[in-house]
Amino acid sequence: MAARKHWVVLLTLLTAACTAEHGGTPFPAPGTSSSPSVAGEPSTKVRAVVDGRTVELADGTRARVSLLAEPTPCGAAAAREFATATLLDKEVRVTSITPGEVSLTLPDGTDYALIAVRTGMLRTAGADGGPLTEAESKAAQAKLGLWAQDCPTSTTPEPPPPAAPSCVVVYRVTSQWPGSFQGEVTVRNVSDALVDGWTLRWRFAGGQTVAQMWNATASQQGADVTVVNAPYTALIVAGGSVSIGFNGSVSGPNPAPAEFTLNGAPCTAG
Structure with missing residues (x-):
């Protein structure tokens, strides 16, 4: 019985020594990984920009970017120019939110809606807190984009743009x-x-x-x-x-x- 106790003590000391030798971190179990890989989402191209928040994808699908408000009348042209420069003929990853609405992610991982709001080109719609709301607040405080415009309160409404081909x-x-x-x-x-x-x-x-x-x-x-x-x-x-x-x-x-x-x-x- 005394010999068995001596063996138990010896094994305990050896285990503690091995753990201390590796900075107190035990060896990982065989076959495990600390950083599982994430498969990349498929990408597509934007072949047309209808307005600041509406695009047509390479397969002809027309979709509206989720959580973006309709461009204001006096900011519509600038919003469309921004969307064209940012998205037209660019590779994007598309995530469907609801029927007819999508989220667009640029190749560098940036969310299009976030940069459109952050630069003051568009406002949010339906965002309840989070990065979009924070970005809109900062753009308003810094008077960026449409926040710097003095839009007239009463003007003769501009004729609607011609409808895109169906x-x-x-x-x-x-x-x-x-x-x-x-x-x-x-x-x-x-x-x-x-x-x-x-x-x-x-x-x-x-x-x-x-x-x-x-x-x-x-x-x-x-x-x-x-x-x-x-x-x-x-x-x-x-x-x-x-x-x-x-x-x-x-x-x-x-x-x-x-x-x-x-x-x-x-x-x-x-």
Whole structure:
């Protein structure tokens, strides 16, 4: 029994010595890590800036930046210029907050909403304390951006800016041979509304003519082409698209049409 007690005391002394030798910190357990890795979020590009708090992403999605108030009338132009310089064609990480609202993070990890408020370009909306509220308070005290402007209290309201196109049209020639070619036209609905029945129009600039079309019906007067949906392609959901194809004739250069309209509204040529 006395020998066993001596062994216990000896083991205790050895353990204490090892711990002291490493600064009092015990060895970590095998297989553990003190800093687990965090997977990076996917990024995308901002392809258009609508206003200081509304952008269009690379896939055509239009979203409003969460917790930012609508730009004031006299500060809207400056806010849009700031957003364009900060976001246009830049890589951003997107986090969805609520339907139609997102948080944008710049490559250096900065939150766009925070720098927009910190520089006085935009005010907060719905922020209850935290960094945004603190940034707004400091911008107001320092009279930065819109806080330094003397906005008139009564002015003749400015006409609203023209609405951004609600459709994107991608036109491409898929194959071509002497005197003829085959084309494909994709119409994407980038609005929030359902398109139920549509008429697409464009004008050829190279004397082309449409000979045969599928997924829609075409008619042509001179250079002007009018395309009406087929019964099974009438619906284009918000964020959805429809494609039509056609065979055409051409005797010289075969340039793509420069402008398109969908139900009378201009579309962006993709």
